[in-house]
Amino acid sequence: MNLQKKVSELKGIGPKKSASLSKLNIDTIEDLLYFYPRDYEDRRELREIISLHEGDTALIKGKLILMFRGRIPGRRQTLKLLIQDESGAIEVIFFNAGHLVKSLKQNEEYFFYGNVNVSRGRIQMLHPEITKYEQGQKLSIVPIYPLTGGISQGEMRKWHKEALKLLPELNEYLPELTLKRNRLCVLSYAIENIHYPQDRQKLMEAKYRLIFEELLLLQTGLLSIRKKMNFSDRGILFSNKISIDSFLKSFPFSLTGAQQRVISEINADMESGKVMNRLVQGDVGSGKTIVAAAAMYKAVKSGFQAVMMAPTELLARQHFESLDSVFIQHKINVGFLSGSLSAKEKKETLNRIESGEIDIIIGTHALIQPNVNYNNLGLVITDEQHRFGVNQREILSKKGMNPDVLVMTATPIPRTLAVILYGDLDISVIDEAPPGRQQIVTRAVKEDGRDAAYEFVRREVGKGRQAYVVAPLIADSENVDARSALGLYDELKDRFYEFTIAFLHGSMKQTDKDRVMQDLYSGKIQILISTVVIEVGINVPNASVMLIENAERFGLAQLHQLRGRVGRGKEQSYCILISEGDSSVAQERAEIMKATNNGFLIAEKDLELRGPGEFFGMKQHGIPEFKLADLVKHIKILNSVREEAELILNEDEFLTKKENYILKNKIEKLFQNTERINI
Ligand code: ADP
Numbered sequence: 001m002n003l004q005k006k007v008s009e010l011k012g013i014g015p016k017k018s019a020s021l022s023k024l025n026i027d028t029i030e031d032l033l034y035f036y037p038r039d040y041e042d043r044r045e046l047r048e049i050i051s052l053h054e055g056d057t058a059l060i061k062g063k064l065i066l067m068f069r070g071r072i073p074g075r076r077q078t079l080k081l082l083i084q085d086e087s088g089a090i091e092v093i094f095f096n097a098g099h100l101v102k103s104l105k106q107n108e109e110y111f112f113y114g115n116v117n118v119s120r121g122r123i124q125m126l127h128p129e130i131t132k133y134e135q136g137q138k139l140s141i142v143p144i145y146p147l148t149g150g151i152s153q154g155e156m157r158k159w160h161k162e163a164l165k166l167l168p169e170l171n172e173y174l175p176e177l178t179l180k181r182n183r184l185c186v187l188s189y190a191i192e193n194i195h196y197p198q199d200r201q202k203l204m205e206a207k208y209r210l211i212f213e214e215l216l217l218l219q220t221g222l223l224s225i226r227k228k229m230n231f232s233d234r235g236i237l238f239s240n241k242i243s244i245d246s247f248l249k250s251f252p253f254s255l256t257g258a259q260q261r262v263i264s265e266i267n268a269d270m271e272s273g274k275v276m277n278r279l280v281q282g283d284v285g286s287g288k289t290i291v292a293a294a295a296m297y298k299a300v301k302s303g304f305q306a307v308m309m310a311p312t313e314l315l316a317r318q319h320f321e322s323l324d325s326v327f328i329q330h331k332i333n334v335g336f337l338s339g340s341l342s343a344k345e346k347k348e349t350l351n352r353i354e355s356g357e358i359d360i361i362i363g364t365h366a367l368i369q370p371n372v373n374y375n376n377l378g379l380v381i382t383d384e385q386h387r388f389g390v391n392q393r394e395i396l397s398k399k400g401m402n403p404d405v406l407v408m409t410a411t412p413i414p415r416t417l418a419v420i421l422y423g424d425l426d427i428s429v430i431d432e433a434p435p436g437r438q439q440i441v442t443r444a445v446k447e448d449g450r451d452a453a454y455e456f457v458r459r460e461v462g463k464g465r466q467a468y469v470v471a472p473l474i475a476d477s478e479n480v481d482a483r484s485a486l487g488l489y490d491e492l493k494d495r496f497y498e499f500t501i502a503f504l505h506g507s508m509k510q511t512d513k514d515r516v517m518q519d520l521y522s523g524k525i526q527i528l529i530s531t532v533v534i535e536v537g538i539n540v541p542n543a544s545v546m547l548i549e550n551a552e553r554f555g556l557a558q559l560h561q562l563r564g565r566v567g568r569g570k571e572q573s574y575c576i577l578i579s580e581g582d583s584s585v586a587q588e589r590a591e592i593m594k595a596t597n598n599g600f601l602i603a604e605k606d607l608e609l610r611g612p613g614e615f616f617g618m619k620q621h622g623i624p625e626f627k628l629a630d631l632v633k634h635i636k637i638l639n640s641v642r643e644e645a646e647l648i649l650n651e652d653e654f655l656t657k658k659e660n661y662i663l664k665n666k667i668e669k670l671f672q673n674t675e676r677i678n679i
């Protein structure tokens, strides 16, 4: 028998059952072995019937003395068993379980596991789990599996026991040194004990090994992707004669200490002659754009082109407009490229990029299309990196000759996690807000606070400020009970008749979006009703109120991003969360939002609240799911895992050695559906 064989080869698994198993992603016998219990019941203690009390959950072993079938008049069929052990007897009752009769035999011994209760003075077990006692059978800790319809715990356990008989065929594939260095038990031992642990200690050993294994596959996989991407260490030597200081003087403010520090880290990378691979993390509003601009200035003045890619058209345009006005003073040409340009504009821009006339190109995904040829690309920047795939960054990089790479994100992944996920990127953190930034006052209200919230908006806008109202949907929907931008616009344009109010969402025509943005920047639009399209990048300093409808539908990270659209000017700013329903997670989120403006703290809380699976949509980011591992709980293990992964790859860079063959296969299997890993 081979572990790669279909489960249907096992005793007791027919076509119907194997179809049900397939729904649990169990196709082969090996899959079955890797399908772990979600919990355990300690059934090592056998109780005497006489010792049972009402309310106990207990395991007994007894002989079947009598069996009656009956019917409660007009109600259910009953099956009553009288069970006896050496200490006494108990009634065991099943309803509508006629099928059991066939499998039970008088005078045979069975185990019963269930709750004990007392009815009319008689001690009973209702619907206990029942298994036949086999000669010499040992008591054990029993697995409880996460199941779907069509399979019972009993069946799953039986099949696992069958599959476990094949354990000797399950080969260890982790390098011996890895096991030694990390004191891991071998695979077959781990698999046996994760299903039927002999005791708690062995269960712990098994779990540790399997968690380690899961994290190691992920980490080794991520590291080797990056190793492949780092085509060469040798990069461009940017001129050390270019002073960024003179460029920074063209801004009306002085840099924060954190900005200065990060710029000098980048500067050192650029002058080093090694390829820069740096992640800049900074909360919304921490001033990442200038940092990027400084790097672009240095690249251009050293004779290269620089490109900056943003995830949305809106953000790309905004960057273009603000940066163009700065660079023009330094005789640097800035170009813009996106899918929304007319064919003629596009062609012209492409020509100017290819000829080198444009020094800095800002745009969207259009920048990585095959028809874009750069003249002399030396620096590649991606803004809001978490929105892009590793591949996209790679394609962009390959358009130059080992250009330096800078990736920027406001997604404040806790440092420990960032090191794991971002592999060998160097990390710079802008952990300081520009001076004068106020704390945004945050309030959370229910439906009954809506009127007051709107009146608050009226007062603020009346003082000359601008406000955002954000809703989860574009248009009202029959299927989703939530507010929409268009629905709210209809409602609020009458309510706020004295103000200019407009809406914005992602499916609008580009020219319409542009007009709205222009009117928003100029102050003409006083209240903007929007979807989350404004989540990233929008920078309107005069906006002081962010009102979020159906706040319960947004995650913490998103709420924080949205709130970051206000508090960008001198005025005290406010964020109002209107929630429906009373989900406790939503309430907890609101509490956290009220308590802090610190994105890093919020990220950590988010991770706790949502769990890493959903953390910033890791699934969407293509990070494979774990069965046992948890990126938060197991952060300590992660640290050893990372060291181990590096050791493994140092010894065998591309995992081509024979002894790493299965390891390599497993990693490839893990990453097979994840060619878009967005980290
Ligand atoms: P983010 O990090 O969210 O991308 P931005 O780069 O858009 O932040 O900066 C947000 C706002 O803060 C912009 O209006 C920018 O001009 C301003 N800003 C950036 N750095 C400073 C600074 N050191 N002092 C004052 N204002 C700054």
Ligand code: MG
Binding pocket: 288, 289, 383, 537
């Ligand atoms: Mg930004």
